[in-house]
Amino acid sequence: MNPNRRTALRSLAGAALAPAIIRSAQKATAFGLIGDRYHNSDYIRTGLNRTIARDLGVSIDFTDETRALNEETLHGYKMLIVLRDGMIWPDGYPDETTNAAWVNTGKPELVSDPPVLPGKPKPAFWMKPHQGKAVRKFVEDGGVALFMHNTTHVGLTDPDFRHVLGAAYAGHPPIRTYKARVTNPNHPVTRGVRDFIVTDEQHYMEYDKDRKYIFLETVNEKGLTYQNLGATAPGGWSYDYGKGRVCYLSPGHLLRVLWNPEYIKMQHNAVRWLLRQGS
Known part of the structure:
Protein backbone atom coordinates (compact mmCIF):
# COMPACT_ATOMS: atom_id res chain seq x y z
CA MET A 1 0.00 0.00 0.00
CA ASN A 2 1.46 3.38 -0.95
CA PRO A 3 2.01 6.05 1.75
CA ASN A 4 -0.73 8.36 0.49
CA ARG A 5 -3.39 5.66 0.54
CA ARG A 6 -2.24 4.47 3.95
CA THR A 7 -2.50 8.03 5.28
CA ALA A 8 -5.96 8.46 3.80
CA LEU A 9 -7.21 5.27 5.41
CA ARG A 10 -5.79 6.22 8.79
CA SER A 11 -7.32 9.69 8.48
CA LEU A 12 -10.79 8.18 8.06
CA ALA A 13 -10.54 7.09 11.66
CA GLY A 14 -9.93 10.70 12.71
CA ALA A 15 -11.02 11.46 16.23
CA ALA A 16 -12.00 7.85 16.82
CA LEU A 17 -8.40 6.73 16.60
CA ALA A 18 -7.74 5.26 20.04
CA PRO A 19 -4.37 5.04 21.78
CA ALA A 20 -4.49 1.24 21.65
CA ILE A 21 -4.99 1.31 17.89
CA ILE A 22 -2.07 3.68 17.44
CA ARG A 23 0.16 1.38 19.45
CA SER A 24 -0.77 -1.76 17.59
CA ALA A 25 -0.89 -0.48 14.01
CA GLN A 26 2.11 -0.06 11.76
CA LYS A 27 3.18 3.47 12.48
CA ALA A 28 3.35 6.27 9.96
CA THR A 29 6.18 8.78 9.78
CA ALA A 30 4.31 11.36 11.87
CA PHE A 31 1.87 11.40 14.75
CA GLY A 32 -0.56 14.30 14.49
CA LEU A 33 -2.58 15.60 17.45
CA ILE A 34 -5.15 17.97 15.98
CA GLY A 35 -8.46 19.69 16.61
CA ASP A 36 -10.25 21.33 19.52
CA ARG A 37 -13.53 23.11 20.21
CA TYR A 38 -12.54 26.11 18.11
CA HIS A 39 -10.52 24.28 15.44
CA ASN A 40 -12.40 21.44 13.78
CA SER A 41 -10.09 18.49 13.26
CA ASP A 42 -11.53 17.80 9.80
CA TYR A 43 -10.17 20.97 8.18
CA ILE A 44 -6.77 20.36 9.76
CA ARG A 45 -6.67 16.75 8.59
CA THR A 46 -7.82 17.77 5.13
CA GLY A 47 -5.30 20.58 4.96
CA LEU A 48 -2.26 18.68 6.18
CA ASN A 49 -3.12 15.55 4.22
CA ARG A 50 -2.58 17.68 1.13
CA THR A 51 0.39 19.81 2.14
CA ILE A 52 2.37 17.15 4.00
CA ALA A 53 1.03 13.65 3.33
CA ARG A 54 0.12 13.89 -0.35
CA ASP A 55 2.66 16.45 -1.51
CA LEU A 56 5.64 15.06 0.39
CA GLY A 57 4.70 11.41 0.86
CA VAL A 58 4.98 11.76 4.64
CA SER A 59 2.37 9.49 6.21
CA ILE A 60 0.52 10.78 9.29
CA ASP A 61 -1.50 9.07 12.01
CA PHE A 62 -4.06 11.70 13.08
CA THR A 63 -6.08 11.81 16.29
CA ASP A 64 -7.82 14.39 18.45
CA GLU A 65 -7.61 12.19 21.55
CA THR A 66 -5.31 14.10 23.88
CA ARG A 67 -4.60 11.05 26.05
CA ALA A 68 -2.87 9.44 23.08
CA LEU A 69 0.06 11.82 23.43
CA LEU A 83 -2.32 21.91 15.85
CA ARG A 84 -4.71 22.38 18.77
CA ASP A 85 -5.09 24.37 21.98
CA GLY A 86 -4.53 23.33 25.56
CA MET A 87 -8.17 22.91 26.60
CA ILE A 88 -10.76 20.18 26.72
CA TRP A 89 -14.40 20.54 27.77
CA PRO A 90 -15.24 17.36 29.72
CA ASP A 91 -18.71 18.58 30.78
CA GLY A 92 -19.73 20.03 27.45
CA TYR A 93 -19.93 23.57 26.09
CA PRO A 94 -21.75 26.59 27.55
CA ASP A 95 -23.35 27.23 24.14
CA GLU A 96 -23.34 25.99 20.53
CA THR A 97 -21.63 28.99 18.95
CA THR A 98 -18.78 26.87 17.61
CA ASN A 99 -21.26 24.73 15.62
CA ALA A 100 -21.25 26.27 12.15
CA ALA A 101 -24.52 24.65 11.04
CA TRP A 102 -26.42 26.03 14.03
CA VAL A 103 -24.95 29.50 13.56
CA ASN A 104 -25.58 29.49 9.79
CA THR A 105 -29.25 28.58 10.26
CA GLY A 106 -29.83 31.63 12.43
CA LYS A 107 -29.21 30.13 15.87
CA PRO A 108 -32.67 28.56 16.26
CA GLU A 109 -33.98 27.98 19.77
CA LEU A 110 -32.51 24.82 21.24
CA VAL A 111 -35.32 22.49 22.30
CA SER A 112 -34.93 19.16 24.07
CA ASP A 113 -37.71 16.98 25.50
CA PRO A 114 -36.95 15.67 28.04
CA PRO A 115 -34.72 18.64 28.86
CA VAL A 116 -30.97 18.44 28.99
CA LEU A 117 -29.88 18.70 32.59
CA PRO A 118 -28.18 22.02 33.29
CA GLY A 119 -24.51 21.87 34.05
CA LYS A 120 -21.55 24.12 34.63
CA PRO A 121 -19.36 23.44 31.61
CA LYS A 122 -15.91 24.91 31.80
CA PRO A 123 -12.59 24.19 30.13
CA ALA A 124 -9.77 22.21 31.69
CA PHE A 125 -6.15 21.88 30.70
CA TRP A 126 -5.58 18.43 29.23
CA MET A 127 -1.81 18.09 29.29
CA LYS A 128 -0.46 16.12 32.24
CA PRO A 129 3.16 16.37 33.43
CA HIS A 130 4.06 12.97 31.96
CA GLN A 131 2.86 14.13 28.53
CA GLY A 132 5.03 17.23 28.54
CA HIS A 149 -1.06 27.95 14.97
CA ASN A 150 -2.70 27.75 18.41
CA THR A 151 -0.32 25.15 19.82
CA THR A 152 1.26 28.02 21.75
CA HIS A 153 -1.78 27.75 24.04
CA VAL A 154 -0.51 24.35 25.19
CA GLY A 155 2.66 26.18 26.20
CA LEU A 156 0.64 27.87 28.96
CA THR A 157 -0.15 24.55 30.56
CA ASP A 158 3.12 22.63 30.93
CA PRO A 159 6.74 23.76 31.48
CA ASP A 160 8.38 20.89 29.58
CA PHE A 161 6.17 21.38 26.53
CA ARG A 162 6.80 25.13 26.66
CA HIS A 163 10.55 24.54 26.81
CA VAL A 164 10.40 22.50 23.61
CA LEU A 165 8.00 24.86 21.81
CA GLY A 166 9.75 28.00 23.01
CA ALA A 167 6.67 30.13 23.65
CA ALA A 168 3.32 30.52 25.36
CA TYR A 169 0.08 31.97 24.02
CA ALA A 170 -0.76 35.62 24.72
CA GLY A 171 -4.00 35.92 22.72
CA HIS A 172 -5.32 36.99 19.33
CA PRO A 173 -7.66 39.62 17.88
CA PRO A 174 -10.73 38.70 15.80
CA ILE A 175 -10.08 37.13 12.43
CA ARG A 176 -8.71 39.79 10.10
CA THR A 177 -6.20 40.21 7.30
CA TYR A 178 -2.48 40.35 7.97
CA LYS A 179 0.80 39.89 6.12
CA HIS A 187 16.65 30.18 6.24
CA PRO A 188 15.93 26.65 4.91
CA GLU A 201 -6.26 34.70 13.46
CA GLN A 202 -3.06 36.61 14.11
CA HIS A 203 -1.63 34.87 17.15
CA TYR A 204 0.50 36.65 19.71
CA MET A 205 2.75 34.84 22.13
CA GLU A 206 5.45 35.26 24.74
CA TYR A 207 8.52 34.05 22.88
CA ASP A 208 11.20 32.49 25.09
CA LYS A 209 14.14 31.71 22.81
CA ASP A 210 16.80 33.75 21.03
CA ARG A 211 15.22 35.96 18.36
CA LYS A 212 17.82 34.78 15.86
CA THR A 218 2.96 38.49 11.14
CA VAL A 219 2.05 42.14 10.77
CA ASN A 220 -1.22 44.01 10.47
CA GLU A 221 -0.47 46.49 7.69
CA LYS A 222 -3.31 48.78 8.79
CA GLY A 223 -1.59 49.22 12.12
CA LEU A 224 -4.32 47.43 14.05
CA THR A 225 -2.95 46.18 17.34
CA TYR A 226 -3.86 43.60 19.92
CA GLN A 227 -4.01 44.87 23.49
CA ASN A 228 -0.60 46.41 24.20
CA LEU A 229 1.31 43.95 22.01
CA GLY A 230 1.48 46.05 18.86
CA ALA A 231 0.68 45.15 15.25
CA THR A 232 3.48 42.60 14.78
CA ALA A 233 4.10 39.17 16.29
CA PRO A 234 6.55 36.31 15.73
CA GLY A 235 5.16 34.05 13.01
CA GLY A 236 7.65 31.23 12.68
CA TRP A 237 10.85 29.92 14.21
CA VAL A 246 11.58 22.01 16.37
CA CYS A 247 9.64 24.29 14.02
CA TYR A 248 6.64 26.51 14.76
CA LEU A 249 4.38 28.13 12.15
CA SER A 250 1.70 30.59 13.28
CA PRO A 251 -0.87 30.76 10.42
CA GLY A 252 -3.57 28.11 10.29
CA HIS A 253 -7.08 28.92 11.57
CA LEU A 254 -8.72 28.26 8.20
CA LEU A 255 -8.26 25.70 5.44
CA ARG A 256 -7.76 28.52 2.93
CA VAL A 257 -4.81 29.70 5.04
CA LEU A 258 -3.18 26.26 5.13
CA TRP A 259 -3.49 26.14 1.34
CA ASN A 260 -2.10 29.58 0.55
CA PRO A 261 0.49 28.77 -2.16
CA GLU A 262 3.38 30.50 -0.40
CA TYR A 263 2.45 28.93 2.92
CA ILE A 264 2.37 25.51 1.27
CA LYS A 265 5.97 26.10 0.18
CA MET A 266 6.85 27.00 3.76
CA GLN A 267 5.20 23.85 5.14
CA HIS A 268 7.11 21.76 2.60
CA ASN A 269 10.38 23.42 3.55
CA ALA A 270 9.67 23.01 7.26
CA VAL A 271 9.00 19.29 6.99
CA ARG A 272 12.07 18.72 4.82
CA TRP A 273 14.23 20.68 7.26
CA LEU A 274 12.83 18.82 10.25
CA LEU A 275 13.44 15.44 8.61
CA ARG A 276 16.91 16.55 7.46
CA GLN A 277 16.10 16.05 3.82
CA GLY A 278 18.84 18.05 2.14
CA SER A 279 19.46 20.49 5.00
Missing part, protein backbone atom coordinates in the same frame (compact mmCIF):
# COMPACT_ATOMS: atom_id res chain seq x y z
CA ASN A 70 2.47 9.90 25.63
CA GLU A 71 5.89 8.27 25.55
CA GLU A 72 4.56 4.88 24.50
CA THR A 73 2.61 6.31 21.58
CA LEU A 74 5.46 8.49 20.35
CA HIS A 75 7.92 5.61 20.31
CA GLY A 76 8.62 4.67 16.70
CA TYR A 77 7.48 7.92 15.11
CA LYS A 78 9.94 10.34 13.52
CA MET A 79 7.76 13.44 13.74
CA LEU A 80 5.18 14.97 16.06
CA ILE A 81 2.66 17.44 14.61
CA VAL A 82 0.40 19.47 16.89
CA LYS A 133 8.00 15.15 29.63
CA ALA A 134 7.26 12.65 26.86
CA VAL A 135 7.35 15.39 24.21
CA ARG A 136 10.59 16.77 25.61
CA LYS A 137 12.23 13.33 25.68
CA PHE A 138 10.98 12.54 22.17
CA VAL A 139 12.68 15.61 20.68
CA GLU A 140 15.78 15.47 22.87
CA ASP A 141 16.32 11.88 21.71
CA GLY A 142 16.15 12.80 18.02
CA GLY A 143 12.47 13.15 17.15
CA VAL A 144 11.24 16.30 15.42
CA ALA A 145 8.22 18.48 16.13
CA LEU A 146 6.10 20.68 13.88
CA PHE A 147 3.92 22.94 16.04
CA MET A 148 1.29 25.05 14.29
CA ALA A 180 3.15 37.01 6.86
CA ARG A 181 6.52 38.64 6.29
CA VAL A 182 9.72 36.65 5.79
CA THR A 183 12.45 38.09 8.01
CA ASN A 184 15.19 35.61 7.11
CA PRO A 185 15.02 34.69 3.41
CA ASN A 186 18.17 32.56 3.71
CA VAL A 189 12.25 27.00 5.91
CA THR A 190 11.76 30.27 4.00
CA ARG A 191 13.92 29.54 0.98
CA GLY A 192 11.96 30.48 -2.14
CA VAL A 193 8.99 31.76 -0.09
CA ARG A 194 7.65 35.26 -0.67
CA ASP A 195 5.65 37.35 1.80
CA PHE A 196 1.99 36.38 1.70
CA ILE A 197 -1.31 37.80 2.90
CA VAL A 198 -4.06 35.82 4.64
CA THR A 199 -7.29 36.43 6.51
CA ASP A 200 -6.68 34.52 9.71
CA TYR A 213 15.67 31.66 15.39
CA ILE A 214 12.68 33.67 14.09
CA PHE A 215 12.30 33.59 10.30
CA LEU A 216 8.73 34.89 9.91
CA GLU A 217 6.62 37.60 11.50
CA SER A 238 12.97 26.80 14.31
CA TYR A 239 16.00 25.39 16.10
CA ASP A 240 17.84 22.24 16.99
CA TYR A 241 16.76 20.79 20.33
CA GLY A 242 18.92 18.07 21.79
CA LYS A 243 19.32 15.53 18.99
CA GLY A 244 16.05 16.65 17.41
CA ARG A 245 14.53 19.70 15.75
Whole structure:
Protein backbone atom coordinates (compact mmCIF):
# COMPACT_ATOMS: atom_id res chain seq x y z
CA MET A 1 0.00 0.00 0.00
CA ASN A 2 1.46 3.38 -0.95
CA PRO A 3 2.01 6.05 1.75
CA ASN A 4 -0.73 8.36 0.49
CA ARG A 5 -3.39 5.66 0.54
CA ARG A 6 -2.24 4.47 3.95
CA THR A 7 -2.50 8.03 5.28
CA ALA A 8 -5.96 8.46 3.80
CA LEU A 9 -7.21 5.27 5.41
CA ARG A 10 -5.79 6.22 8.79
CA SER A 11 -7.32 9.69 8.48
CA LEU A 12 -10.79 8.18 8.06
CA ALA A 13 -10.54 7.09 11.66
CA GLY A 14 -9.93 10.70 12.71
CA ALA A 15 -11.02 11.46 16.23
CA ALA A 16 -12.00 7.85 16.82
CA LEU A 17 -8.40 6.73 16.60
CA ALA A 18 -7.74 5.26 20.04
CA PRO A 19 -4.37 5.04 21.78
CA ALA A 20 -4.49 1.24 21.65
CA ILE A 21 -4.99 1.31 17.89
CA ILE A 22 -2.07 3.68 17.44
CA ARG A 23 0.16 1.38 19.45
CA SER A 24 -0.77 -1.76 17.59
CA ALA A 25 -0.89 -0.48 14.01
CA GLN A 26 2.11 -0.06 11.76
CA LYS A 27 3.18 3.47 12.48
CA ALA A 28 3.35 6.27 9.96
CA THR A 29 6.18 8.78 9.78
CA ALA A 30 4.31 11.36 11.87
CA PHE A 31 1.87 11.40 14.75
CA GLY A 32 -0.56 14.30 14.49
CA LEU A 33 -2.58 15.60 17.45
CA ILE A 34 -5.15 17.97 15.98
CA GLY A 35 -8.46 19.69 16.61
CA ASP A 36 -10.25 21.33 19.52
CA ARG A 37 -13.53 23.11 20.21
CA TYR A 38 -12.54 26.11 18.11
CA HIS A 39 -10.52 24.28 15.44
CA ASN A 40 -12.40 21.44 13.78
CA SER A 41 -10.09 18.49 13.26
CA ASP A 42 -11.53 17.80 9.80
CA TYR A 43 -10.17 20.97 8.18
CA ILE A 44 -6.77 20.36 9.76
CA ARG A 45 -6.67 16.75 8.59
CA THR A 46 -7.82 17.77 5.13
CA GLY A 47 -5.30 20.58 4.96
CA LEU A 48 -2.26 18.68 6.18
CA ASN A 49 -3.12 15.55 4.22
CA ARG A 50 -2.58 17.68 1.13
CA THR A 51 0.39 19.81 2.14
CA ILE A 52 2.37 17.15 4.00
CA ALA A 53 1.03 13.65 3.33
CA ARG A 54 0.12 13.89 -0.35
CA ASP A 55 2.66 16.45 -1.51
CA LEU A 56 5.64 15.06 0.39
CA GLY A 57 4.70 11.41 0.86
CA VAL A 58 4.98 11.76 4.64
CA SER A 59 2.37 9.49 6.21
CA ILE A 60 0.52 10.78 9.29
CA ASP A 61 -1.50 9.07 12.01
CA PHE A 62 -4.06 11.70 13.08
CA THR A 63 -6.08 11.81 16.29
CA ASP A 64 -7.82 14.39 18.45
CA GLU A 65 -7.61 12.19 21.55
CA THR A 66 -5.31 14.10 23.88
CA ARG A 67 -4.60 11.05 26.05
CA ALA A 68 -2.87 9.44 23.08
CA LEU A 69 0.06 11.82 23.43
CA ASN A 70 2.47 9.90 25.63
CA GLU A 71 5.89 8.27 25.55
CA GLU A 72 4.56 4.88 24.50
CA THR A 73 2.61 6.31 21.58
CA LEU A 74 5.46 8.49 20.35
CA HIS A 75 7.92 5.61 20.31
CA GLY A 76 8.62 4.67 16.70
CA TYR A 77 7.48 7.92 15.11
CA LYS A 78 9.94 10.34 13.52
CA MET A 79 7.76 13.44 13.74
CA LEU A 80 5.18 14.97 16.06
CA ILE A 81 2.66 17.44 14.61
CA VAL A 82 0.40 19.47 16.89
CA LEU A 83 -2.32 21.91 15.85
CA ARG A 84 -4.71 22.38 18.77
CA ASP A 85 -5.09 24.37 21.98
CA GLY A 86 -4.53 23.33 25.56
CA MET A 87 -8.17 22.91 26.60
CA ILE A 88 -10.76 20.18 26.72
CA TRP A 89 -14.40 20.54 27.77
CA PRO A 90 -15.24 17.36 29.72
CA ASP A 91 -18.71 18.58 30.78
CA GLY A 92 -19.73 20.03 27.45
CA TYR A 93 -19.93 23.57 26.09
CA PRO A 94 -21.75 26.59 27.55
CA ASP A 95 -23.35 27.23 24.14
CA GLU A 96 -23.34 25.99 20.53
CA THR A 97 -21.63 28.99 18.95
CA THR A 98 -18.78 26.87 17.61
CA ASN A 99 -21.26 24.73 15.62
CA ALA A 100 -21.25 26.27 12.15
CA ALA A 101 -24.52 24.65 11.04
CA TRP A 102 -26.42 26.03 14.03
CA VAL A 103 -24.95 29.50 13.56
CA ASN A 104 -25.58 29.49 9.79
CA THR A 105 -29.25 28.58 10.26
CA GLY A 106 -29.83 31.63 12.43
CA LYS A 107 -29.21 30.13 15.87
CA PRO A 108 -32.67 28.56 16.26
CA GLU A 109 -33.98 27.98 19.77
CA LEU A 110 -32.51 24.82 21.24
CA VAL A 111 -35.32 22.49 22.30
CA SER A 112 -34.93 19.16 24.07
CA ASP A 113 -37.71 16.98 25.50
CA PRO A 114 -36.95 15.67 28.04
CA PRO A 115 -34.72 18.64 28.86
CA VAL A 116 -30.97 18.44 28.99
CA LEU A 117 -29.88 18.70 32.59
CA PRO A 118 -28.18 22.02 33.29
CA GLY A 119 -24.51 21.87 34.05
CA LYS A 120 -21.55 24.12 34.63
CA PRO A 121 -19.36 23.44 31.61
CA LYS A 122 -15.91 24.91 31.80
CA PRO A 123 -12.59 24.19 30.13
CA ALA A 124 -9.77 22.21 31.69
CA PHE A 125 -6.15 21.88 30.70
CA TRP A 126 -5.58 18.43 29.23
CA MET A 127 -1.81 18.09 29.29
CA LYS A 128 -0.46 16.12 32.24
CA PRO A 129 3.16 16.37 33.43
CA HIS A 130 4.06 12.97 31.96
CA GLN A 131 2.86 14.13 28.53
CA GLY A 132 5.03 17.23 28.54
CA LYS A 133 8.00 15.15 29.63
CA ALA A 134 7.26 12.65 26.86
CA VAL A 135 7.35 15.39 24.21
CA ARG A 136 10.59 16.77 25.61
CA LYS A 137 12.23 13.33 25.68
CA PHE A 138 10.98 12.54 22.17
CA VAL A 139 12.68 15.61 20.68
CA GLU A 140 15.78 15.47 22.87
CA ASP A 141 16.32 11.88 21.71
CA GLY A 142 16.15 12.80 18.02
CA GLY A 143 12.47 13.15 17.15
CA VAL A 144 11.24 16.30 15.42
CA ALA A 145 8.22 18.48 16.13
CA LEU A 146 6.10 20.68 13.88
CA PHE A 147 3.92 22.94 16.04
CA MET A 148 1.29 25.05 14.29
CA HIS A 149 -1.06 27.95 14.97
CA ASN A 150 -2.70 27.75 18.41
CA THR A 151 -0.32 25.15 19.82
CA THR A 152 1.26 28.02 21.75
CA HIS A 153 -1.78 27.75 24.04
CA VAL A 154 -0.51 24.35 25.19
CA GLY A 155 2.66 26.18 26.20
CA LEU A 156 0.64 27.87 28.96
CA THR A 157 -0.15 24.55 30.56
CA ASP A 158 3.12 22.63 30.93
CA PRO A 159 6.74 23.76 31.48
CA ASP A 160 8.38 20.89 29.58
CA PHE A 161 6.17 21.38 26.53
CA ARG A 162 6.80 25.13 26.66
CA HIS A 163 10.55 24.54 26.81
CA VAL A 164 10.40 22.50 23.61
CA LEU A 165 8.00 24.86 21.81
CA GLY A 166 9.75 28.00 23.01
CA ALA A 167 6.67 30.13 23.65
CA ALA A 168 3.32 30.52 25.36
CA TYR A 169 0.08 31.97 24.02
CA ALA A 170 -0.76 35.62 24.72
CA GLY A 171 -4.00 35.92 22.72
CA HIS A 172 -5.32 36.99 19.33
CA PRO A 173 -7.66 39.62 17.88
CA PRO A 174 -10.73 38.70 15.80
CA ILE A 175 -10.08 37.13 12.43
CA ARG A 176 -8.71 39.79 10.10
CA THR A 177 -6.20 40.21 7.30
CA TYR A 178 -2.48 40.35 7.97
CA LYS A 179 0.80 39.89 6.12
CA ALA A 180 3.15 37.01 6.86
CA ARG A 181 6.52 38.64 6.29
CA VAL A 182 9.72 36.65 5.79
CA THR A 183 12.45 38.09 8.01
CA ASN A 184 15.19 35.61 7.11
CA PRO A 185 15.02 34.69 3.41
CA ASN A 186 18.17 32.56 3.71
CA HIS A 187 16.65 30.18 6.24
CA PRO A 188 15.93 26.65 4.91
CA VAL A 189 12.25 27.00 5.91
CA THR A 190 11.76 30.27 4.00
CA ARG A 191 13.92 29.54 0.98
CA GLY A 192 11.96 30.48 -2.14
CA VAL A 193 8.99 31.76 -0.09
CA ARG A 194 7.65 35.26 -0.67
CA ASP A 195 5.65 37.35 1.80
CA PHE A 196 1.99 36.38 1.70
CA ILE A 197 -1.31 37.80 2.90
CA VAL A 198 -4.06 35.82 4.64
CA THR A 199 -7.29 36.43 6.51
CA ASP A 200 -6.68 34.52 9.71
CA GLU A 201 -6.26 34.70 13.46
CA GLN A 202 -3.06 36.61 14.11
CA HIS A 203 -1.63 34.87 17.15
CA TYR A 204 0.50 36.65 19.71
CA MET A 205 2.75 34.84 22.13
CA GLU A 206 5.45 35.26 24.74
CA TYR A 207 8.52 34.05 22.88
CA ASP A 208 11.20 32.49 25.09
CA LYS A 209 14.14 31.71 22.81
CA ASP A 210 16.80 33.75 21.03
CA ARG A 211 15.22 35.96 18.36
CA LYS A 212 17.82 34.78 15.86
CA TYR A 213 15.67 31.66 15.39
CA ILE A 214 12.68 33.67 14.09
CA PHE A 215 12.30 33.59 10.30
CA LEU A 216 8.73 34.89 9.91
CA GLU A 217 6.62 37.60 11.50
CA THR A 218 2.96 38.49 11.14
CA VAL A 219 2.05 42.14 10.77
CA ASN A 220 -1.22 44.01 10.47
CA GLU A 221 -0.47 46.49 7.69
CA LYS A 222 -3.31 48.78 8.79
CA GLY A 223 -1.59 49.22 12.12
CA LEU A 224 -4.32 47.43 14.05
CA THR A 225 -2.95 46.18 17.34
CA TYR A 226 -3.86 43.60 19.92
CA GLN A 227 -4.01 44.87 23.49
CA ASN A 228 -0.60 46.41 24.20
CA LEU A 229 1.31 43.95 22.01
CA GLY A 230 1.48 46.05 18.86
CA ALA A 231 0.68 45.15 15.25
CA THR A 232 3.48 42.60 14.78
CA ALA A 233 4.10 39.17 16.29
CA PRO A 234 6.55 36.31 15.73
CA GLY A 235 5.16 34.05 13.01
CA GLY A 236 7.65 31.23 12.68
CA TRP A 237 10.85 29.92 14.21
CA SER A 238 12.97 26.80 14.31
CA TYR A 239 16.00 25.39 16.10
CA ASP A 240 17.84 22.24 16.99
CA TYR A 241 16.76 20.79 20.33
CA GLY A 242 18.92 18.07 21.79
CA LYS A 243 19.32 15.53 18.99
CA GLY A 244 16.05 16.65 17.41
CA ARG A 245 14.53 19.70 15.75
CA VAL A 246 11.58 22.01 16.37
CA CYS A 247 9.64 24.29 14.02
CA TYR A 248 6.64 26.51 14.76
CA LEU A 249 4.38 28.13 12.15
CA SER A 250 1.70 30.59 13.28
CA PRO A 251 -0.87 30.76 10.42
CA GLY A 252 -3.57 28.11 10.29
CA HIS A 253 -7.08 28.92 11.57
CA LEU A 254 -8.72 28.26 8.20
CA LEU A 255 -8.26 25.70 5.44
CA ARG A 256 -7.76 28.52 2.93
CA VAL A 257 -4.81 29.70 5.04
CA LEU A 258 -3.18 26.26 5.13
CA TRP A 259 -3.49 26.14 1.34
CA ASN A 260 -2.10 29.58 0.55
CA PRO A 261 0.49 28.77 -2.16
CA GLU A 262 3.38 30.50 -0.40
CA TYR A 263 2.45 28.93 2.92
CA ILE A 264 2.37 25.51 1.27
CA LYS A 265 5.97 26.10 0.18
CA MET A 266 6.85 27.00 3.76
CA GLN A 267 5.20 23.85 5.14
CA HIS A 268 7.11 21.76 2.60
CA ASN A 269 10.38 23.42 3.55
CA ALA A 270 9.67 23.01 7.26
CA VAL A 271 9.00 19.29 6.99
CA ARG A 272 12.07 18.72 4.82
CA TRP A 273 14.23 20.68 7.26
CA LEU A 274 12.83 18.82 10.25
CA LEU A 275 13.44 15.44 8.61
CA ARG A 276 16.91 16.55 7.46
CA GLN A 277 16.10 16.05 3.82
CA GLY A 278 18.84 18.05 2.14
CA SER A 279 19.46 20.49 5.00
